[in-house]
Amino acid sequence: MKSTNLWRCLICASSLAIGAASLVPTARAQQSSPAPSNAASVVKAEAYVSAEPVARGKEFQAAVVVKIAEGYHMNSHKPSDAYLIPTTLTPQPPAGIKVVDTVYPPGRNKTFPFSPDKPLNVYSGSVTLRLRLTAGADAALGATTIPITLRYQACNNSACLPPVKVPVSVKLEVAAAGAKSRPVHSDIFSAGAGY
16 A cells, blocks of 8 residues: 555656656746737837927927837838838927927848848837927927827737837927027937937
């Protein structure tokens, strides 16, 4: 009777060891290609303005610095195929603030396991998207906010999250025409900054 119980325990122990060993490759595979999380945990966006304060009648810039989690990417503003969702900024400036241009940096061509023969044009790591704006003579004086919608689709090497629209706000101070203004965030707005 005792020898039968001992034999059963040995069989159970070996089954557990085999089962545990078979889980190791699965765990490693999941670590190398993590399942997509929610968009908020994959992409972080912060907005900056180039001048403080912004004087009426002057051009200024706003930048949205996007940080993409390691192992993920998002399509550039000009993706490789028409069916891919581009990254876009949609500003909603208040009265008196006009958008002159939206400047998207070029993406980088990268190949992925799901597209080994055709590189995709993507953003990864950190990328800076910019707006050129002007403050008109009728722009409201004082604290002003420009709401912006950042739209993107984040993917890893094996799957994509649904496309999302994330609100970002540019906060600035508008001053009278001729007011002294100083450049701020030069590391973001310098000629070489962007990607």
